[in-house]
Amino acid sequence: MGHEAGLVEPLATPLRRALRQAVLDHAVAERRQTHLPILHLGLPGGRDVVHPVRQDEPTDHSLRSDIVAALVRRAALAGTPLVWLTRPGELVDQDVDAAWLGGARQAFGEAGLPLVYVVVNRHGWRDPRSGLQMSWVRMRRRSPGT
Template identity: 45%
Template sequence: MTAPGCLTEPVPRALEKVLRLAVLEHATTEPRRCFPPVLHVGLPERPSRHFEAGPDDVLDDALRVEVVEAMVRGPLERSFVPLVWLTRPDAEEADCDTAWLRAVRAAGAELGVALGLVVVTRHGWHDPVTGMRRRWQRIRRRS
């Protein structure tokens, strides 16, 4: 049994499109090769909220939960459960994924909604809980 907010096969077609858009948006708008992880709440290619910690910011679990709650509260007040995704460089690995996943799940529990986290890089996305992923060599806009 998969936890609420986690992705399972088959991924609904609409969600598959949204996640592909998140990868495409990240690949085409993030010019830096090296950048800190950025948490996003909303929908790709729409006005959404994002949080990027500064190089001197120290984030513990409680602060991360507060950040997620603050970002998610607006959409929830409009009866919309937003997508939560973390963009990061391809080479980075699970430490930040795990820390943000814990915060997203805790915030969801406090707000009474099942929230999941999808990790997005320039070449694909993955669910850090189930390990489900999609990857592209070169992602391009479809005509």
């Protein structure tokens, strides 16, 4: 799935579908409200745990690592969970992306888990480590099995 340098093509079909689902879920949720960045950990379209990223809440690298580690424990999933940060704006590197990537990298490293981390907006996803990304003009639900 992921490695230190991030995602590379070709992506496994289940991972590709999960990332698309994360974008679709975010696109639907963003239409209903404006929001802060939200860190998700789990399986898009399935079970995930979240942490809203408030700008008025001071954090540092250690605290972000502790938050991600707590999310890993709360998720209690079989297999390796994905980490995705949903936020408004374009899929260009932002400080919030790098800050939470560092925390996720630390927590997953300590847990001995491979890290899949992407940033998601309502049109696509991007891996800030490798630069690999996918975007859609308009997200639509697919019929089952496609």
